[in-house]
Amino acid sequence: MRTDRLAREFPVEFRWYVFPLHPETPEEGMELTDLLKIPAEQLAPMQARVREVAAAEGLPLAERSRTYNSRRAQELGKWAETRGVGDAWRQAVYRAFFVEGRNIALVEELARLAVEVGLDGEAVKAVLAQERFAAAVDADWQRAEEAGISAVPSHICEGTRLVGFAKYQDFLRLIGRG
Incomplete structure (x- = not known):
């Protein structure tokens, strides 16, 4: 991935924020x-x-x-970050949703994904039921709205935005190296 290459070649740090991509989608998709x-x-x-x-x-x-609705997966992503497996969680959710077509809105499906990345599948239910990371997701959604983000992927560096599947050269320009 271009962002992985960028991180290997330059001293950049990525902070991942979630985005409300079609939050009106029902649980059944x-x-x-x-x-x-x-x-x-x-x-x-x-x-x-x-x-x-x-x-x-x-x-x-x-x-x-x-x-499918990704809100619960986003909340669990925030939890996964606190457990040191945020990247593994993002990769597992990507694979489940975009490659395998799994319904990432279902708690049981998310529990299976949690186990795949080394998290406690039973804890998933408690994290979601108690809405432990709902506020963090809400804050990200608010940040996206304030930044005018309406599409993914979006990358922002020092106020400059890059939207979509951009070329590597575009990423270099974004960080002032191209």
Whole structure:
């Protein structure tokens, strides 16, 4: 990934914030065609273009027809960070959602993911029920709104924003090295 390369080559530190990507999506998910309000025949070519970009980055990305609500996964991501497995959690959630098509809104699914990264699957239920990290997610969502972020991925460095799957040269310019 370009951000991994950037971190290897330059003294940059990334801080990850979550974003309210379609928070209105119900727990059972919804069809992408309904979410995007497009006819079914437009979805496959659109996804093919996104998969090309992902492949160029070395990111696996499966064709999918549904999307799921990520709020609970975001809260658990904040918890995972406090346990030292934030990166592993982000990677596991990415794989589950974008590669395997798993419903990351379901508590039981999230508990399985937690175990995969070395967290206590039973603790997932308590963390979510007690809303231990809800305020942290709310703060990130507020920060995104205040920054005018409306798409992911978005990267910000000293007030300059880079949105979308940008070229490495664009990242170099973002950090003042290109």
